[in-house]
Structure formats: C-alpha cells, structure tokens
Amino acid sequence: MRQDFFIVGGGVVGMAIAYGLARAGQGVTVLDADDTAFRASRGNAGLTWVQGKGVGMPSYAEMSLDSVQAWPSFALELQQRTGLELEYERRGGVDLCLDEEEAHARRTEYRELQAQSERLRRDFHWEYLDREQLLPFLPGLGKRVAGGTWSPHDGHCNPLYLLRALHAACRRLGVDIRQATPVENLARTESGFRATLREGHVEAERCIVAAGLGAKRLAPQLGLSDDVFPLRGQMLITERMPRVEQLPTPQIRQTATGGYLIGDTHERVGHDKGVTLPMLQTLADKAVRIFPFLRSTRLVRAWAALRVMTPDGYPLYERSMTHPGAYNVNCHSGITLAAFHADGLAQAILNDRIHTHFSQFSGARFHVPSTP
Numbered sequence: 118m119r120q121d122f123f124i125v126g127g128g129v130v131g132m133a134i135a136y137g138l139a140r141a142g143q144g145v146t147v148l149d150a151d152d153t154a155f156r157a158s159r160g161n162a163g164l165t166w167v168q169g170k171g172v173g174m175p176s177y178a179e180m181s182l183d184s185v186q187a188w189p190s191f192a193l194e195l196q197q198r199t200g201l202e203l204e205y206e207r208r209g210g211v212d213l214c215l216d217e218e219e220a221h222a223r224r225t226e227y228r229e230l231q232a233q234s235e236r237l238r239r240d241f242h243w244e245y246l247d248r249e250q251l252l253p254f255l256p257g258l259g260k261r262v263a264g265g266t267w268s269p270h271d272g273h274c275n276p277l278y279l280l281r282a283l284h285a286a287c288r289r290l291g292v293d294i295r296q297a298t299p300v301e302n303l304a305r306t307e308s309g310f311r312a313t314l315r316e317g318h319v320e321a322e323r324c325i326v327a328a329g330l331g332a333k334r335l336a337p338q339l340g341l342s343d344d345v346f347p348l349r350g351q352m353l354i355t356e357r358m359p360r361v362e363q364l365p366t367p368q369i370r371q372t373a374t375g376g377y378l379i380g381d382t383h384e385r386v387g388h389d390k391g392v393t394l395p396m397l398q399t400l401a402d403k404a405v406r407i408f409p410f411l412r413s414t415r416l417v418r419a420w421a422a423l424r425v426m427t428p429d430g431y432p433l434y435e436r437s438m439t440h441p442g443a444y445n446v447n448c449h450s451g452i453t454l455a456a457f458h459a460d461g462l463a464q465a466i467l468n469d470r471i472h473t474h475f476s477q478f479s480g481a482r483f484h485v486p487s488t489p
C-alpha cells in the first residue's frame with residue numbers, strides 16, 4: 118500500500134513525528150536501521166529541560182518551553198494509549214554551579230536571553246539559589262557546590278520507556294515500523310519519493326529524514342542539509358539506592374528505580390562511542406563533589422552515546438527546495454522536544470509549512486555567504 122509518508126529513522130525524533138502524523142490520520146512507514154547505527158535515543162539522560170536552551174537563539178528557548186509545557190499532556194496521552202509508564206516527572210530542576218564564576222556566568226547568560234525576548238521575560242521562570250537554599254531540594258548537597266539555577270519548568274523521564282511507548286502508540290495507530298531496515302538511497306519519483314533498501318524499496322508521497330547522524334549521508338541526496346556531527350557523551354549509573362525526595366540536575370539525577378545517573382561529557386571524537394577511564398573518573402569525582410554520600414556507592418554501568426549535533430547546537434528543521442515534499446529533522450534535545458515534534462512540528466510538516474513557520478531553523482543558516 119502506498120503511504121502518505123515514509124520516515125527514515127526510528128529514534129525518538131522520527132517516532133514522535135510518526136506519532137503526530139499517524140494521530141492526524143496519515144499513513145506512515147518508518148524505516149529504521151539496526152544496532153550497528155548510531156542511536157542517541159538509546160543512550161541519553163532523559164531530561165525534559167529548558168534551562169540553558171536558546172542562548173543566542175531565543176526562538177529555540179521558546180520552542181523548548183512550549184515543548185516542556187506540553188509534556189505532561191503528551192506523557193499522559195501516551196500512557197493512556199499504550200498502558201506504558203514513562204517515569205515522567207516535572208517538579209522543577211536545578212542546574213548546578215560548582216563555583217562562583219560559573220554562577221555569575223549562568224545568571225548573566227539567562228538575563229541576556231530574557232533581554233532578547235518578551236515571551237521569555239514573562240514565561241521563563243528561574244532563580245539562582247545558593248547551596249543553603251538548595252539543600253531542601255537536594256538533601257546531602259556537598260559543601261563544594263556554590264549553588265545553582267532552579268526552574269519550575271524542568272523535569273525528567275526514562276528515555277527508553279519514552280521510545281518504547283512511542284513505538285507502541287505508533288503501532289496501534291497503524292504505523293508500519295520496519296526494524297533492521299537500513300535505507301541505502303533516497304530519490305524522487307514522478308509522484309513522490311523512493312527509499313531503496315537492501316532488498317526492494319518503499320515509496321510514499323512525502324518523506325522525512327530523521328536519521329540522526331545517518332542524515333549526513335542521506336539528506337544531501339534530496340537537496341537537504343548535511344550539517345550534523347557526532348558529539349560524544351559518557352554516562353555512569355550507580356547501584357540502586359533508597360529513593361530520596363530531590364530534584365533532577367543535568368549533572369546527576371536519581372532515577373525512578375533508585376540508581377543515580379551521572380553525566381555527561383561533551384567530546385568531539387568523531388564516531389568513537391567507547392568509554393574512557395579518565396572521563397569516567399572525572400564524572401565520578403564530580404558526582405561525589407555534588408553528593409558526598411555517594412563516595413562508597415558502587416557504579417554498575419558506564420556507556421557512551423553520540424549526540425546528533427549541529428554547528429550552532431540548535432535544531433535543523435527544513436523542507437527541501439529542490440525536492441519539495443522532502444524534509445529534514447535533526448536536533449539535540451530530542452527528549453525535551455518530543456512533545457513539540459509530535460504536535461507543532463508534525464502539523465507543520467503535514468501542512469507543508471515547515472519552511473515558513475521554522476525558516477530560522479533551516480540548514481541555510483550555516484551557508485550564509487560571507488560579506489566581502
């Protein structure tokens with residue numbers, strides 16, 4: 118059966134869009150490669166986070182804010198459709214500052230961001246709290262932490278459960294999800310698009326490249342931007358500990374099952390997704406500085422995953438100018454943005470409005486001719 122859309126990539130970005138399109142009655146096929154592909158959705162920290170987003174591009178901060186505001190109903194809807202738990206919570210979060218210099222830089226950054234947008238001045242709430250003020254939110258916080266920025270918007274989920282729920286919800290909506298189906302090539306046909314597979318091909322009227330780092334090779338085949346590169350993040354998790362009433366931080370958070378998730382690094386090491394002892398040691402030292410009570414806690418697992426990064430760190434949303442009907446969606450923070458991808462972005466793609474509504478996010482921004 119010929120579909121309205123095929124989507125290349127079954128990570129959290131491709132699946133959130135598939136969900137949004139299927140919910141709107143579209144026929145969708147998702148083509149996903151296998152575990153030999155890079156898959157950020159299976160190795161991330163699970164934060165649904167606004168803090169730190171959009172410094173330099175306030176519209177990205179606004180989009181992140183919209184997405185986290187939509188997250189509670191998005192999570193509830195997914196749970197109701199599938200019966201699956203996401204371990205989602207939004208009780209606020211704290212981005213820690215280890216010293217006064219970092220604290221000063223953070224406050225300056227947020228004030229500058231808010232100076233650029235009326236909406237953010239009104240709706241982005243945050244406050245700097247010193248260590249003493251943070252203690253009720255982060256019991257046991259170490260003395261060698263200066264403080265942190267608190268925001269009520271931030272939250273966290275289990276990112277693997279999110280991915281599982283998106284897959285389940287999509288299946289129920291009739292999405293044809295093909296696992297272990299790498300796309301070799303993409304091309305225009307007379308009436309749509311064709312994805313060539315190892316065996317056979319799939320066709321649809323329109324197509325979306327949501328292949329994470331796989332977009333580097335595939336997107337240019339349809340006149341779309343290839344401006345993505347890998348940025349490694351290493352993570353650690355401890356054994357399960359008694360649950361403590363505390364807020365999540367990007368540096369460390371306790372998961373619903375009790376383990377402390379510690380992360381993450383930002384390393385430009387190409388496509389190497391191995392872990393390294395010096396980086397893991399740095400992460401563990403930082404964790405003990407934040408929560409000294411973790412000193413004798415056992416670490417049970419370490420891993421690394423590659424972020425899907427663009428040159429400025431903001432998302433890439435674009436429609437092909439040479440091949441109308443083909444779209445490219447790539448971003449860091451695909452967990453945070455999942456609610457937006459399933460709703461506003463899927464609607465914009467459906468109505469072919471991505472180039473008007475989100476022109477700022479096109480890959481063309483990386484190719485502005487320099488003035489003589």
Ligand SMILES: Cc1cc2nc3c(=O)[nH]c(=O)nc-3n(C[C@H](O)[C@H](O)[C@H](O)COP(=O)(O)OP(=O)(O)OC[C@H]3O[C@@H](n4cnc5c(N)ncnc54)[C@H](O)[C@@H]3O)c2cc1C
Nearest residue numbers: 126128130150157158162164300329331350450451452453
């Ligand atoms: C360490 C780390 C921590 C992070 N923490 C957070 C966080 O706390 N909050 C947050 O919002 N974001 C976080 N992120 C970012 C988030 O994980 C990503 O933005 C998101 O997972 C990207 O999803 P994706 O679907 O675009 O990419 P991926 O998950 O990489 O999926 C791409 C998919 O495309 C498929 N594919 C590739 N090539 C082909 C092909 N040729 N044919 C068919 N399929 C193909 C792959 O199989 C894969 O499933 C983190 C990332 C990392 C690495």
